[in-house]
Amino acid sequence: MSTAPQLEEPVEPVDEPVDGRTARAVRTRDGLVDATIALVEEGDLRPTAPRIAERAGVSVRSVFQHFDDLDSLFAAMGARVVERLAKLIGPIDPTAPQAERVAEFVRQRCLVSEAVTPINRAAILQAPGSSTIGRQFASGHGFVRAVTEEVFEAELEAAGPRRQQLLDGLIVAGSWPTWNLLRTLEHRSVEEATAAVAGMVDLLVWGAGR
Numbered sequence: 185m186s187t188a189p190q191l192e193e194p195v196e197p198v199d200e201p202v203d204g205r206t207a208r209a210v211r212t213r214d215g216l217v218d219a220t221i222a223l224v225e226e227g228d229l230r231p232t233a234p235r236i237a238e239r240a241g242v243s244v245r246s247v248f249q250h251f252d253d254l255d256s257l258f259a260a261m262g263a264r265v266v267e268r269l270a271k272l273i274g275p276i277d278p279t280a281p282q283a284e285r286v287a288e289f290v291r292q293r294c295l296v297s298e299a300v301t302p303i304n305r306a307a308i309l310q311a312p313g314s315s316t317i318g319r320q321f322a323s324g325h326g327f328v329r330a331v332t333e334e335v336f337e338a339e340l341e342a343a344g345p346r347r348q349q350l351l352d353g354l355i356v357a358g359s360w361p362t363w364n365l366l367r368t369l370e371h372r373s374v375e376e377a378t379a380a381v382a383g384m385v386d387l388l389v390w391g392a393g394r
Contacts, residue, residue, distance in 0.1 A: 213250045213260075215240045220261045221303070229306040258307070259316040265303050266324075269296050276335045282389060289335050289358065290382045293328075297363035298374055304360055329355055339389045350388060357384040
């Protein structure tokens, strides 16, 4: 009598508990990141492990089962925010008319700056003690710099020896600190702040090469 078929029966069910645990772990980890983002966006710029755990509906112990420390959790939050921001930006044709490039550059920079405001405010508080957050800031700045150079390549070339000054001005005009100053200290609305950034960028590129 052959018993071969019986050997294959338990093979498939063996992997199911492992897959289930993995899926639950991913959901818990994602839930902790989402909870941290939600707290920060509501104004809690220094969320603690107990507050994050309560918001995610898990134990405090779960926070440190999925992250080595809060710095690791905040770094994961930063990575998630970058994924969200990627949906707000797109390529800008460097050969398009200047007015079109200015309008799209300003639109994208202002959208991103407004969206990232609460996260940046929290990250600034954490950055002094976090090399990971510092690297994320540096990476973001590098991206903005590269985009600015690509979009305004013609104007930067025309600026000649003042190329660096023009590039510096464009980076500052489209930066989050400038946006935060306009929105917070100058009390501008989103529309007013956007118009202010557009005016700065327009003046800068209009004067390129003069």
